[in-house]
Amino acid sequence: MLRVGIIGLGTISAVHLAVIRKSAQAELVAACDIDASKAADAPDCHFYQDVEEMLSQEKLDVVHLCLPHYLHVPMALLANRYHCHVLTEKPLGLSVADGERLVHPENPEYKIAVCFQNRFNQTTIKLQNILAETQAHVIGGKGLVIWNRGQDYYDASPWRGTIVGSGGTLSNQSIHTIDLLQLFCGPFVDCRAQLLHLTDMKIEVEDSSVANLHFQNNVRAYFNSTNSYVTDSSVELEIVTTDSKFEIRDGELTETLKDGECRLLASDMPNTEFKSYYGSSHGRLIEAFYQSILENTSDYISVPExxxxxxxxDAMVQSSEDKDTVNVTR
Ligand SMILES: NC(=O)c1ccc[n+]([C@@H]2O[C@H](COP(=O)([O-])OP(=O)(O)OC[C@H]3O[C@@H](n4cnc5c(N)ncnc54)[C@H](O)[C@@H]3O)[C@@H](O)[C@H]2O)c1
Incomplete structure (x- = not known):
């Protein structure tokens, strides 16, 4: 059994705690939050308010980081120093330069994995398999993240509204969809993008964005995100090949052929326990990470990924600042 600890007992931690508590591969040993009132969310384990105290006392195998973005890299490095495998919530860090600090940690035999749970959706896996098996020629893609986040969302955790705290809305709300776009369309080459403030919310970060992304082999993707809508629409992902069009929306993968025939290829389990837009794949990702530790495989979403x-x-942010096309930085 893996001895597991969790750092940060805010909004997303409930999803992690539910998986850890149910896991046959792990036991919840300790939890840490600077806010003493959060002890009530983890009454079944030791509670700490200081991360280093927890790491030095508990001899943990794995720690989950459910923290503000600016703490992901420093806390992952600290946990690595204490010989812990790390699963950090997305994003890896505030930027490529920040995230790259985790490429060569002090103890490289301890894994650092990132929580892109949508890669474990049935719809994602099915589309990956189809594209690989049919050797389909992808010519383009589209990603839409049309959501609602109000001032109350930012006021509840002020780091979310600042550049130094979160990096921006792209890193916070859009990164899952950008990750899937590059998975199907990549490798990335360059982009032209604009980050926008469409609302009068008192936040430093953009609330919306639009981009034209260019991948190798002249594959192009259109991307649009906003937090200014009245509700959370389903994320939409479209991948176009020379023969057909694949769409993932409302947890369903469909294929529309050139003659207009449309067929359902896969469905994701709805998330009825937590917010639906988290998807239902945290459990699969966490269990897969535990298995990769126990069997010492590299079957997890790594730092380079x-x-x-x-x-x-990073390129989208730079393009918006420069009002020009920006090439991949790595
Ligand atoms: N994968 C997903 O679908 C998904 C969904 C929502 C959030 N997230 C990610 O989860 C992470 C956390 O987001 P959230 O909305 O839960 O944040 P939050 O602000 O609700 O919670 C963060 C918690 O961390 C605690 N904290 C801050 N500094 C600390 C420190 N030094 N030591 C210990 N605890 C500390 C805070 O007190 C708070 O309880 C972010 O990376 C976010 O992007 C992922």
């Missing part, structure tokens, strides 16, 4: 979406976001 997680840097790919950060590189696109």
């Amino acid at each position: 997680a840097l790919k979406s950060l590189a696109i976001i």
Whole structure:
């Protein structure tokens, strides 16, 4: 059994805690949050308010980081120093430069994995398999993240609204969809993008973005995100090949052929326990990570993998500042 600890008992930690508590591969040993009132969320393990105290006392095998973005890299490095495997919530860091600090940690035999749970969706896996098996020629893609986040969302955790705290809305809300776009369309080459403030929310970060992403072999993707809508629409991902069009929306993967015939190829389990837009794949990702530790495989989303979406976001931010096309930085 892996001895597991969790750092950060805010909004997303409930999803991690539910998986850890149910896991046959792990036991919840300790939890840490600077806010003493959060002890109530983890009454079944030791509670700490200081990360280093927890790491030095508990001899943990794995720690989950459910922390503000600016703490992901320093806390991952600290946990690595204490010989812990790390699963950090997305993004890997604030930027490529920040995330790259995890490429060669002090103890490289301890894994660092990133929580892109949508890679474990049935719809994602099915589309990956189809594209690989049919050797389909991808010519383009589209990603839409049309959501609602109000001032209350930012006021509840002020780091979310600052550049130094979160990096921006792209890193916070859009990164899963950007990650899937690069998975199907990549490798990334360059982009032209604009980051926008469409609302009057008192936040430093953009609330919306639009981009034209260019991948190798002249594959192009259109991307659009906003937090200014009245509700959370389903994320939409479209991948176009020379023969057909694949769409993932509302947890379903469909294929539309050139003659207009549309067929359902896969469905994701709806998330009825937590917010639906988290998807239902945290459990699969966490269990797969535990298995990769126990069997010492590299079957998890690694630091180099997680840097790919950060590189696109860095380029989008730079393009918006420069009002010009920006090439991949790594
Ligand atoms: N994968 C997903 O679908 C998904 C969904 C939501 C959030 N997230 C990610 O989860 C992470 C956390 O987001 P959230 O919305 O839960 O944040 P939050 O602000 O609700 O919670 C963060 C918690 O960390 C605690 N904390 C801050 N500094 C600390 C420190 N030094 N030591 C210990 N605890 C500390 C805070 O007190 C708070 O309880 C972010 O990376 C976010 O992007 C991922």
